[in-house]
Amino acid sequence: MRRALPAASRVLSCRLRRFSTDIVTEDVSASNNLTKEASLYVHWPYCLRRCTYCNFNKYVPKDNNGHVMAECLQRETETLLQLSQVSCITSVFFGGGTPSLAPPSTISIILETISKHASLHDQAEVTLEVNPTLEGRSKLVDFHHAGVNRFSIGVQSLQDEDLKRLGRDHSSAEALQCIREARRLCPGRVSVDVMFGRPSQTFESWEVELSELLQVCDDHVSLYQLTLERGTQLFKQVQGGNVTMLDEEVVSEMYQHARKTLHQHGFQQYEVSNFARNKSGSLHNLSYWKGRQYIGVGPGAHGRFVPLGEGGVSREARTQTLEPDVWIREVQERGHGTRRRIQLSHLQLLEEVLVMGMRMTKGINHKHWELFSPVLGLNEIFGVSVGVRELLQSGHLIMDDRGLRCSWDGLAVLDSILPVLLVELERILLADTRRFFLVV
Known part of the structure; x- marks a missing residue:
């Protein structure tokens, strides 16, 4: 799952606005669906390179073992579906890492496994995170044919210099082209991720960037504040005095400006970091925020579900083994790579x-x-x-x-x-x- 945007730390204002009442809608499932349904997250851990700001569980592959990873993802999906005994998967999200590096057949294999051991909801949202490089863009059609009906494009920035500083391996032109092609395949179901609070970014450049983005984006935008994570290259650069992070007040102003600008263009904010128009909110992420069950598959994935298959009656927090090679070995030996499980009080x-x-x-x-x-x-x-x-x-x-x-x-x-x-x-x-x- 992506990093949540930390709330801007600033003095509480006395001038407050309420959200319009049409945002506050009621959507409650029957209580028995709490254990019968779940969403599924699949983690592809490999990236071609590590971004300077990223501390996610991702690895540069040592060899070409993508087919082994795909086989183990399929097997762990099967095992955890049997363990949870859910009857319906409501959404699937392929994240990472860079899941657009995976063979498109990985998508169809996972979806077939779901259909075999549970069922895939008729309106199920199947999302794939895409790195907007030439390689990622060239596989969009194949991923769509394999069952993906929603793309999440990791744009991050439309400033080429900032992309280089962040260690990204795409250009702004490639990102814009990827958005256009994804929209042709899945109109109304393409999300873009954009990062603000980047070193050297100015409020004025952020205004221009938002304006350019709104000319090409679809109906969903995710805004993430760049946060300094210990152990990353960016953290070392800041600690060494080579890079300076933006003032918190400036970052707060960027966030508030983006909220207002998106609202003016027909977007409704439905979560701290997420904005949608035409009812295009992420069904998968909404399942997290609504406290629904979710099954996490792949190295380092997290899950929350009741293990009915072994007599469980309470929800567990489960974490899969982080290191891909160790996780692969565990899945091959016992069907899953669950490293930690805690029964929630x-x-x-x-x-x-x-x-x-x-x-x-x-x-x-x-x-x-x-x-x-x-x-x-x-x-x-x-x-x-x-x-x-x-x-x-x-x-x-x-x-x-x-x-x-x-x-x-x-x-x-x-x-x-x-x-x-x-x-x-x-x-x-x-x-x-x-x-x-x-x-x-």
């Missing part, structure tokens, strides 16, 4: 539902929360907190008959709001004596 489950749900502009509605906490509702947990009351009075939080959510300005400082909510959640749950909770 009810508090841990609700913490995840809260943190992920508050990232959405519509927040968490009452009925959805009751699926995970049928005894203690949102009002019972957060309605008596002094800290929460202050956020409600300042307008950064909204709690009404729909549920709990951030205001326009509140979402921009989500990192400062979540600790208040988490402390109150823990306090109420640990003090409550009614222990008959639903844990899924």
